[in-house]
Amino acid sequence: MKKIILSFIAIGILFSCGKTKEENVIAEAETEIKEEVKEELQPISDTVMENAIIYEANIRQYSEEGSFNAFTKDIPVLKELGVKVLWLMPIYPISTTKSKGSLGSYYAISDYTKVNPEFGTIEDFRTLVKTAHDNDIYVILDWVANHTGWDHIWLKEHPEYYTKDTEGNITHTVDTDWTDVAxxxxxxxxxxxxxKNDMIYWLKEEGVDGFRCDVAGMVPVDFWNRTVTELKKIKPVFMLAEGWEPELLENAFDMGYGWDTHHKMNDIAQGKSNVSEWDKRMVQIDTMYAKDDILMNFTSNHDENSWNGTVKERMGDAAEVFAALSYVAPGMPLIYSGQEYDMDKRLLFFEKDTIIKKKNKFFPLYKKLGKLKNTNPALHGGKNAASYTRIITSDDNKVLAFARKKDNHEVVFVANLTKEPVKFTTEYKGEFTNYLSGDNFEIKPGQEYELAAWDYWILIKK
Structure with missing residues (x-):
């Protein structure tokens, strides 16, 4: 009898164990399903623009492969840097007629609705977009509306689409050396x-979130205004103009290039100007632009790097302080491919080249600056930007000091923008944390401070 009872107990235990394992398997499966169902990225908004960092991706040169897939693998790395907007340099097939170099210019496009097979397939591109969205990053495409390559089908089917000279010949853009485009x-x-319809294709069919528009000022503003109105009927979009003209930002574009800001940075770094020129630029921005206009801050981009020199060539030892300034000044900071890896070479434009991805000084700096930009309202630089107030010092031609404030948050930036040590005083006061060192820092009226050449403080109000 004992044997029978024990047998029933054993069967019960086995049955019970089996049921528990089955329940565990179901529970684990449910957990996996929940993990796979990621919340869909919401359309881009003014809120996103406030604390965004934009990254310019040069797909051809980003990796040895020069492919969508090779770049896609690193998208989570961009998220580490706080990137919110990914600008892809032109991804379309490149014209071979009248092309420059062995690979041609990205900006000589032969088909607006296809991808360059050099980079991969449309499926590869879709994976890139999905991966970006899964990492809370929006994707904008470089759009070249001023001209096409000489292989574009429109040249055969619609020659009337093009500018012609007095003899009836289609021409390249007047007063340029862009002989590879019509x-x-x-x-x-x-x-x-x-x-307009070709732009709509990328929004509707491929899920991109907007466009960076090449030489936007060379295309009639009324085209942009009407076209962007139609694009926004499909979904909210982010529009970046390669241009500085205020009229571009009145309706069509969210952000323009801070070209003059960039030039002031270069001039100060090279000793051609001093901080007074920066101050004049800030006044100029207030005078020229509306409060909800956004300007992009940058120390490099594809044009500057390839044609005017690397950051080190142009800025030398001042590269770090101007990188920091591009984050804390009003506007949206840009990282161009390779800057996060201390790139110090001019990337070839019409040939294959490669960025060496080795973390050094700038990766941790951009990561820390990105975290501050993403999280502190005092650095909001969008359509509802934080205030900017110049702090007066005893040596304002050498020392740049200003405060950014919003919603009881405050960030103070103080920098020596010269190649020599500087001593100075200020009447400003407050208790802060030095963001980069973590040390407590108090500004006291009348106290003398000293900064080494090109040194700076980013101070967070306690």
């Missing part, structure tokens, strides 16, 4: 409509 004629309404 200039488009914006007096032609049919061409305008097709251009």
């Amino acid at each position: 200039d488009l004629n914006y007096d032609n309404t049919a061409m305008r409509e097709q251009m």
Whole structure:
């Protein structure tokens, strides 16, 4: 009898154990499903723009492979840097007729609705976009509306879409050396409509979130205004103009290039100007632009790097302080491919080149600056930006000091923008934390402070 009872107990235990394992398997499966169902990235908004960092991706040169897939693997790394907007340099097929170099210019496009097979397939591109969205990063495409490559189908099917000389020949853009492209004629309404439809394709079919528009000031503003109105009927979009003209930002574009700001940085770094020129630039911005206009801050981009020199060539030992300034000044900071890896070479433009991805000084700096930009409202630089107030010092031609404030948050930036040590005083006061060192820091009226050449403080109000 004992044997029978024990047998029933054993069977019960086995049954019970089996049921528990089954329940565990179901529970684990449910957990996996929940983990796989990630919340869809919400459309881009003014809120996103406030604390965003933009990254310019040069797919051809980013890796040895020069492919979408090689770049996609590193998208989580961009998230570490606080990147919110990913700008892809032109990804379309490149014209071979009249092309420059062995690979041609990204900006000589032969088809607006295809991808360059050099980079991969449309499926590879879709994976890139999905991966970016999964990492809370928006994707904008470089759009070249001023001209096409000489292989574009429009040249054969619609020559009336193009600008012609007095003899009736299609020409490249006047007063440029862009001989590898054919200039488009914006007096032609049919061409305008097709251009708009090609942009719509990328929003509707491929899920991109906006466009960076090449030489935007060379295309009629009314085209941009009408086209962007139509794009926004599909979904909210982020529009970046390669241009400084205030009229571009009145309706069509969210952000323009801070070209003059960049030039002031270069001039100060090279000893051609001093801090007074920065102050004049800040006044100029307030005078020229509306409060909700955004300007992009940068120490490099694809044009500057390839044609005017690396950051080290142009800024030398001042590279770090101007990188920091691009984050804490009003606007949105840009990282160009390779800057996070201390890149110090001019990337070839018409040939294959490669960025060496080795973390050194700038990766941890950009990571820390990115965290501050993403999280502190005092650095908001969008359509509802934090205030900017110049702090007076005893040596304002050498020392740049200002406060950014919003919603009881305050960030103070103090920098020596010269190649020599400087001593100074200020009447400003407050208790802060030195963001980069973590040390307590108090500013006292009348107290003398000293900064080494190109040194700076980012101070967070306690």
